[in-house]
Amino acid sequence: MGSPLDPKLDVAAGAMVGAGASFVVIGGFAVIANRFVRATEDVDFLVPDDVDNDRRVLTALRELDAVRQRDEAPIRDEHLLGQTHLRVLTSAGVIDVMRGGLPPLDFETVASEAMKADYDGLEFPIASLRSVVGFKRLAGRPQDRQDLERLEEIHGKLPLEPIPGLDP
């Protein structure tokens, strides 16, 4: 029997697709999609800064019986509307919802460059190597630096785009 914390990417993404939400898979699953196979124990979604889309995301999360991780409260609109980030516990595992940033890490750019995953007809976008590298450079945690090193071993010189405020 599975643990409630086991991540189920296809279930989580399927709920988002079913609700008509715009999103791109980022985080550890995007690292795996870019050929560095490592364990990842949650699902990360990038979403646009769009109230209407937020409501569709909330519909998807409710379908997954989401509760806010911080206090295990059933999610309410204000947990996402106007927020930069939301972490929830769901029937598809832990899900982080992250707001798009400044170009090139804005939602529109990341979505336009995204790859496509096809789970037997369920299709959804997943971040490209270029976007993953940008996210990892920005976050800069030990795991992020390790991901960058391994991705460079796999792909060779990584695609670097200037990030405002980070690069001269």
Next chain:
Amino acid sequence: MSRSAGTMLEPGHEAEWKQLGAEKRALLTPPPDTPIGELLRRGQHLSAQAARLLRAVDRGNGLTARP
């Protein structure tokens, strides 16, 4: 489209990223007394998820699915 929020995806949020990472580790790291069978089951689940994703990305981008 009506906009509502800021973003963490810009420089200056390093402390928040660090905190989110620490909270995630605390949430997802198995307790030391987790039975080895459960650890193996989790590992197998994560490996299966990765394998399915790689096949799905190959299919989604017109590449030959790998066995």
